[in-house]
Amino acid sequence: MKTLVFASNNAHKLEEIRAILGKDFEVKSLKDIGCETDIPETGSTFRENALQKATYVKEHFGFDCFADDSGLQVEALNGEPGVYSARYATMNGHTMDSGEKDDINMDVLLQKMEKEENRKACFRTCIALIYEGETHYFDGVVNGLIIREKRGEGGFGYDPIFMPEGYEQTFAELGNELKNNISHRARAVAQLVAFLK
Ligand code: ITT
Numbered sequence: 001m002k003t004l005v006f007a008s009n010n011a012h013k014l015e016e017i018r019a020i021l022g023k024d025f026e027v028k029s030l031k032d033i034g035c036e037t038d039i040p041e042t043g044s045t046f047r048e049n050a051l052q053k054a055t056y057v058k059e060h061f062g063f064d065c066f067a068d069d070s071g072l073q074v075e076a077l078n079g080e081p082g083v084y085s086a087r088y089a090t091m092n093g094h095t096m097d098s099g100e101k102d103d104i105n106m107d108v109l110l111q112k113m114e115k116e117e118n119r120k121a122c123f124r125t126c127i128a129l130i131y132e133g134e135t136h137y138f139d140g141v142v143n144g145l146i147i148r149e150k151r152g153e154g155g156f157g158y159d160p161i162f163m164p165e166g167y168e169q170t171f172a173e174l175g176n177e178l179k180n181n182i183s184h185r186a187r188a189v190a191q192l193v194a195f196l197k
Helices: 011-021 046-061 082-091 098-112 176-182 184-196
Strands: 002-006 025-028 065-074 120-131 134-146 162-164
Touching: 002 011, 011 025, 011 184, 046 065, 046 082, 046 120, 046 134, 065 082, 065 184, 082 098, 120 184, 134 184, 176 184
Parallel strands: 002 025, 002 065
Antiparallel strands: 065 120, 120 134, 134 162
């Protein structure tokens, strides 16, 4: 059995990937290898950030490793919030508790989009894998529209304002099971799994 580190402490993401790769790979978290650093993500693309995290683990801990980075890209905003998705409101001058972060990020985006007719957007994930001395990338995209008000209670982040192509409900209304089958992350993970298997 091979050991791979997933450079994340997001329990939900870890559980999901372990369920898929469990029989063939031992997937360790950052905590499992004693990495307590908040690994810097200073790149200007998802790919750069994912590689930065995977490289950090390889260089400091020696394990083969994969890492992901994701976010929302809005066409009318030239791809914003992009790599700044998690801290979009802060970058636009707002201060807040971490509990309100998702809500205020969405408010900032909706306000910028108020007069905008072009509502096209996509969620994007890039996974960088360092495996047996080589680097591989796996991308996942889901296209959709930014609606004008928040709808639904499920998911996280920008889910209440994102309606994926082919559906009349937002990611937050569709429920986690369906979302996790069609999401950007699911698509990137599916490619990673196909490669590893
Ligand atoms: P890590 O510790 O794994 O980095 P994170 O919360 O930063 O966790 P991502 O890098 O995957 O997760 O995503 C960055 C931001 O992009 C996230 O905080 C959300 O605002 C947004 N985002 C990413 N995927 C999303 C999804 O499926 N639904 C809604 N928003 C999402």
